[in-house]
Amino acid sequence: MSIFRKLAFWRQTYFEADLSEEMRFHQECRIDELTASGISPADAAIQARREFGSFLRVTERARDEWTFRWLEDLLTDLRYAARALARDRAFTLTALASLALGIGCNTTIFSVTAELLFSQPSVHSPETFVRFMPAGNSHIPMTEYRYLAENNLFPLGIIGSREDSEVNWRQGGESYRLFATRVTGNYFSVAQVPLASGRGIAPGETNTAVLTHHFWQTRLAADPAIVGRTLTFDGRPFTVVGLLPANHRTIFGFGLAPAVYLPADERTMLALHTRTLDGEAAPGTRARVLAALNALDQAHPRTGSHKWSEHLQVRPIVGLASMKNGPGNAVALFFVMLLTVVGLLLLIACTNVANLLLARSSARRQEFAIRASLGASRGRLLRQLLTESLVISLLGAAAGLALNFALTGLLNRFELSAPVPLRLQIEPDWRLLAYTAALAVLSAVLIGLLPAWRATRPSVNEDLKRHTPFNLRNILVVGQLTVSIVVLAAAFLFGRNLVQSLAMNPGFDTQQTIWANFRLVPENYATPEKRAALTQAALDGLRQLPGVEAVSMTDTVLLNDDTTHGGPIRTDLSPDAVLLQRYWTRVGPGYFATMGIPVVAGREFNDTDQNGVVVNEALARRLFGNVNPIGHTFNNQPILGVVRNTKYFSLAEHQRYAAFEAHPRNTGPIIHLMIRSAVPPDTLLRPIQQALLDLDGSAALEVRPMSRAMTLALLPSRAGAAVLGSMGFLGLVLASIGLYGVLTYSVARRLREIGVRIALGASPREVVRLVAADGFRLVGTGLALGLLAAFFVTKPLAMFLVPGLNPSDPLSFVVVAAVLGTVGLLACFGPARRALRVDPMQALRQD
Amino acid sequence: MTQPDLLPGTLFLLILRVLDGGPLHGYAIAKRIKECSQEFLSVEEGSLYPALNRMLVKGWVTAKWGLSETNRKARFYELTLEGRQQLDAESQGFDRMVAAIQLVLKTA
Known part of the structure; x- marks a missing residue:
């Protein structure tokens, strides 16, 4: 700012010196002319002076041509706004905090979205x-x-x-x-x-x-x-x-x-x-x-x-087309959902600030009246108020950006290591800055336009005298409550989803099972015989450990790896082959007992099985209907048993087909050993590690309980619950601040009325009812509208939830309504207490 | 001293036209307009200098300090290429306007 001022100052003095010299010259010429026509020099000077008129006026009009009028006005407005904001610190801090949270959350989700979905791979073009x-x-x-x-x-x-x-x-x-x-x-x-x-x-x-x-x-x-x-x-x-x-x-x-x-x-x-x-x-x-x-x-x-x-x-x-039909599709939709939710959150935050501004502008009515009577046009006042909201939103955006740096810094440090390592490298770039700037301008308009329009309306007093339920502040609060119910409903839904996922029985036992990942140096086991010998030794060694109930092995670890097979299936019941996408893996003897998966017909693999197939119930029903599949064939192999359906790769999947074959025990360098423990699994980790390293110290080994190996399976639920939970909480806090503010304001406005009522003998209970009735009306309307909106808005969320969790479940809405109702009640409490403390004498003496 | 008001917007045109003959200082511009109109038009100083400044901002003229015919320091204004184009455009527009007004006055 100071540079602008200096520049303007330098320019102005330069310009003014030129102009005054020029005007002096003009007058001298005129004096010369008049003297030449015979008038005395003294009279000539006076006449020339009179003809010229006001030096000052000419200077001012000439200066107007030069200076950037709007820039000067803007600087004045900015100075004024800064002073006004510094004076009202409580207001400024609340508004800034609201906007910083709203913009910070928005830009963070934006950064993560941009990094995950739109970052450029490090390859040429x-x-x-x-x-x-x-x-x-x-x-x-x-x-x-x-x-x-x-x-x-x-x-x-x-x-x-x-x-x-x-x-x-x-x-x-x-x-x-x-x-x-x-x-x-x-x-x-x-x-x-x-x-x-x-x-x-x-x-x-x-x-x-x-x-x-x-x-x-x-x-x-x-x-x-x-x-x-x-x-x-x-x-x-x-x-x-x-x-x-x-x-x-x-x-x-x-x-x-x-x-x-x-x-x-x-x-x-x-x-x-x-x-x-x-x-x-x-x-x-x-x-x-x-x-x-x-x-x-x-x-x-x-x-x-x-x-x-x-x-x-x-x-x-790269680009949007890369997400079509790929794994990116679900992720992209998830982020679209998150961006929508944080967008709603910003809307709540802006409504809050708009409401604060409205209250503030009614308090500043006198100031505007004076300025208007001094000749400020409505446009000029509007511009000044909008400058104030722009200053707030820019400061809020700056704080939001700081929040973004902090949050993305945390996210960058977080690394998902299993089953594949994922790491974010979010760096601030022009996209983030452009997005933040756009949000700042949008918020400035959202928070500033209505209050400014309102405050500069010619007859402000008219509608302040009326006490109608349809005033702007009430509408804003109801809108805010509506939006926060939608956000809260989504948050609650994801919270329930997490609880359900954690408690969900994936169809196998995660509490008593341990997964040991034993990765050999391939060169040391060049022949299949050597590999088979080591595998057998590992199985036998682990079975000897006290506390171990059963040990088996698999190619594919449940909820961590996926293998889909799509080849044709021929059975002895039909001459035609069926093409079915199915989970397919090879498992060792006793695998289903180890994992706690019930065998519903036939038996599972034993130590001597070389061929044979075990299918899950879904596949058995699909291939054989009501016929018992045991004894029939599956691609010329006998079907040995039928096992219960489980989740294979994700908790959200629904009844996939699955077929298992006997494990040959001499496959690649990675051996996945599954151990069933009779004691708490954590106590067995060291002994298992020791037993396996005794067999081959050069192998890479990771041993962990299955309950901790479900990171990937639970990631969507956890991320959804964490992000939406915090959004929901934030939305709730912001909405209750808004409600509190509106009620406090309405009490302040009705101070006189309350004073009169108390003077006429109204009991404390009646006074509280008076205030609470206002609050309840607002909360009630907001609740009704919000629940209606939430019912429709949360419907598409079903695709992100575990099967069996219905977004339209009334329980969610009851809980959300109860939470918001309670918060609304608490928000009424403060203003009601204030109303009770009204001293009738003082209230009546006011203005 | 009753003088007719200039038609709105014609001051720029007059200044541009006067400067077409060569650089002049402010006083000379006012004088020249007066002379050319046979004392009919007189440019008020209160309008002349703001107008000159506006033309400087628009880039139609440039200003340079020099010595006047009486050997005093004076500020001379000179047309730029842009100013010349502006003069052409404005005088054509003015001609058309005058012709149109006369048509109305004669026929209506």
């Missing part, structure tokens, strides 16, 4: 990349990838990567399980991934690694000479060739944060990405990919399943 899924499969084998890559089917290259593979890292006598993204040799050159130092993995390399910044910093103490050194992964030496920058984001998005990039090997299943041609539209890309897959079908025909060219899915990796 990500908008030209598409991911495609042949036959609807997310990943395909290396052989097929090689055919696609080596036959010149993709002119701009095709890259393969496996985002979530595991690796055993041996360091200083200890083994750690790490998440690695495995990539084909051309990955770094085709994607042009920016590196902090070194180079990417090159084609043909099998023992090089590129490290992520976080891993290098937290696990390798940010060793400055890391490039060129050797790390031991899966028992083999790998040379570190490159280091990624701190802001690296994978091509898969969603904050996926692997520790290292390693070369893919023959067994790696690969997700496929390719670049679109210059100016090529989506149908063109699809046709090109389809042609390539048709060639693949010719060269590598697929038996017993969809052809590669069938069910093809192609989608970009």
Whole structure:
């Protein structure tokens, strides 16, 4: 501001010196002329002076042409607003706190949304990349990838990567399980991934690694000479060739944060990405990919399943289109919902401030009257009031931005480690600033326009005398209550959802089961016999431990991994094959007993089973109807048993089909051991760890109770409950402040009336009733409208809730109504007490 | 001293036209307008200087300090290219306006 003033001052003095000299010259010329026509110099001076008129007026009018009138006015308004706000500290702080919370929450949700859904992967021109899924499969084998890559089917290259593979890292006598993204040799050159130092993995390399910044910093103490050194992964030496920058984001998005990039090997299943041609539209890309897959079908025909060219899915990796039909869809909808809720919250906050401003502007009526009578136009007054609200909202936005930095800083530090590592890297950027500025302007209009319009209306006194229930403040409060009921109903629904999810029986026992993840160094177990021997030793060793009731194994851990199989199913009952998407995994003997899943017919696998299938009830019913499936066949294998349905990957899923096969015990380097404990699981963790490390000290090992391994399954419920719970609470607090303010104000306005009533003998009870009646009317109207709105608004939330929780459940509404009613009552309490303390003598003497 | 008011908006046009002949200072501009109109039009000082300042803001003229014919320091105004274009536009508009008014006066 001072710079503006200095500039204006300098300009003004300069300009005024010029002008006065010019006017002096003008007069001198006139005097000369008059003298020349014979008038005495003295008279000539007087006449010239008279003709010219007021110097001051000319100066002022000339200055008006120069100065930025609006800028001067704005500066005056700003100064005035700052003074007015500094004077009324209680008002300013309340308004600022409301707006800071509203804007802070909004921008934080915005930041998270932008980071999770709209951040750019660290590849060159990500908008030209598409991911495609042949036959609807997310990943395909290396052989097929090689055919696609080596036959010149993709002119701009095709890259393969496996985002979530595991690796055993041996360091200083200890083994750690790490998440690695495995990539084909051309990955770094085709994607042009920016590196902090070194180079990417090159084609043909099998023992090089590129490290992520976080891993290098937290696990390798940010060793400055890391490039060129050797790390031991899966028992083999790998040379570190490159280091990624701190802001690296994978091509898969969603904050996926692997520790290292390693070369893919023959067994790696690969997700496929390719670049679109210059100016090529989506149908063109699809046709090109389809042609390539048709060639693949010719060269590598697929038996017993969809052809590669069938069910093809192609989608970009950035932008809105990337979220269609993908996992991003549900996440995107969830964030749309969150943005709506925080938007409502900001609305409540703005209503609050608008109401405070309304009360304040009625109190400042005298001031406006004086200014109006001194010649201020209505527009001028309006502009001044709007400047005040703009100052409030800008300060509120600044505070909100500070809140955003604090909250996103916390979120950045939070890391989800299981089953895949996810980490957010939210950095303030121009999008955040633009969004905050837009919110500030929007709030300024929301909070300022109505009160300012109202305050500057010519005959303010007229409607203040009337006492109607339909005044603006009451309407605002009712609106606020309505919106907060909607938010509260949503919050309560998510709270119940969390409780329900925590208590939900996923169909297996989570309380007495332990999961041991045993990851071997593959080189040490080159033959299937060696692996089978170790697995058997592990099973036997654990069974010996006191407190262990049962031990088994599986390929896929419930609610942590997912395997979907879509191949055809043939039974002996029908000649036709059925194509069904089903959960499919291999489990060891005694698996169902260990997990506490009841066997409803037949039996489960025993130690000698080499083949045979166990199906769940849903699949049994689908394939066999009411016929007992035991003894029938499933793809030429005998059906041994039928087990209860459980949740397999998410708590929200509904009765998936599932088929289990016998575990061969000699599969890959990862062994998932499931242990059933007869004692509290925590006491068994150390002994299990010890027993397994005694078998192989070079293995990476993680042992935890199943109850703590449900992070991912509970994440949506937890996040929803945490975010919406806090929003609901905030909304409630803001709405009750609003209600309190309005009632206090109405008591202040009716002080005289209350005084008269007390003087005429009204009992305290009648006085309280008088005040409370106002409050109840407002709360009642707000409740009725809010419940009605909530009933419709919460309906679409069903998609985020566990099955069985109905958004229209009356219980939610009863509780919400009760909570808001109670808060409303408490908000009436203060004003009612104030009314009781009214001294009739004083009240009557007022104005 | 009763003088007819200038038609609204014509002051700029007159100043522009007068300056078309070359740079002049404020007093000379007023004098020239008076002379050219055979003493019929007189520009008030109270309007002249605000108008000149407005034209400076708009960039139609520039001002420079120089010496007057009586060897005194005076501020000379000079047309810019923009000012010249403005003059063309305004005088054409004025001609059309006058013609139209005369048409109405003659025929109605």
